[in-house]
Amino acid sequence: MARIFSVLAILSVAFLAANFVVGLWGGDFNAAAQEKRAAQAKMIELEREMRGRRERTSPEYEAARREYAAVDAKFAVPRGRMTIHMLLGAGSAMMAILVNCITITYFVGTSRWCKEVCETYRLPPDLAERSTTLKRSTFPWAVMGTLAVIAVVALGAAADPSGANFTRSEHFVLPHYLGAMAMLLVVAFSFWIQIGRIAANYAVIEEILAEVRRIRDKNEASASESGFESVRV
Numbered sequence: 001m002a003r004i005f006s007v008l009a010i011l012s013v014a015f016l017a018a019n020f021v022v023g024l025w026g027g028d029f030n031a032a033a034q035e036k037r038a039a040q041a042k043m044i045e046l047e048r049e050m051r052g053r054r055e056r057t058s059p060e061y062e063a064a065r066r067e068y069a070a071v072d073a074k075f076a077v078p079r080g081r082m083t084i085h086m087l088l089g090a091g092s093a094m095m096a097i098l099v100n101c102i103t104i105t106y107f108v109g110t111s112r113w114c115k116e117v118c119e120t121y122r123l124p125p126d127l128a129e130r131s132t133t134l135k136r137s138t139f140p141w142a143v144m145g146t147l148a149v150i151a152v153v154a155l156g157a158a159a160d161p162s163g164a165n166f167t168r169s170e171h172f173v174l175p176h177y178l179g180a181m182a183m184l185l186v187v188a189f190s191f192w193i194q195i196g197r198i199a200a201n202y203a204v205i206e207e208i209l210a211e212v213r214r215i216r217d218k219n220e221a222s223a224s225e226s227g228f229e230s231v232r233v
Contacts, residue, residue: 015092026081033161
């Protein structure tokens with residue numbers, strides 16, 4: 001299980017890191033969006049003035065329209081890059097959350113299994129307690145990794161100039177950038193902790209299985225000896 005989880009964790013961190021690079025590659029999306037918005041506002045204002053003078057066009061309006069067309073064409077490049085960044089970000093975020101959820105699900109199931117097997121075979125209770133302790137010490141790291149991803153996604157949405165927060169989006173660009181770097185470190189470290197705890201829990205499971213096999217072999221040997229004595233009698 002630890003090996004499978006390690007592969008998933010490495011892939012998750014790799015996708016998050018790749019999306020971080022794509023975000024840097026996208027350039028200053030806020031500046032491009034503000035330039036387009038300013039050109040659009042200028043064109044709309046000139047159009048409103050023409051309607052007031054009952055004119056169909058004017059040299060100023062035509063110049064503003066050409067300026068807007070040029071800015072819009074220039075804006076298409078960072079817009080396309082940011083679309084890739086957002087889609088890859090959504091996918092990598094969901095994958096990171098899923099991997100953290102795998103840890104939670106794994107420990108919920110295995111710790112319960114350890115407790116029931118220990119009770120059934122009357123094994124030392126410290127075996128089940130070790131699994132429970134590993135579960136309790138791992139959950140905060142899985143939750144922390146999940147919350148870190150959610151926080152960066154929220155900062156990314158706030159930094160998007162095409163969203164509802166466009167008037168203040170530029171103020172969230174740096175927090176989103178710094179948060180993404182911190183999130184990568186937090187998620188990578190939390191995965192590293194989880195891998196170690198899953199491996200330790202697997203060792204506990206193997207120890208329990210070894211005890212169960214020993215008890216079963218002992219019972220089978222006792223049953224065989226009893227049957228042999230009955231035949232002799």
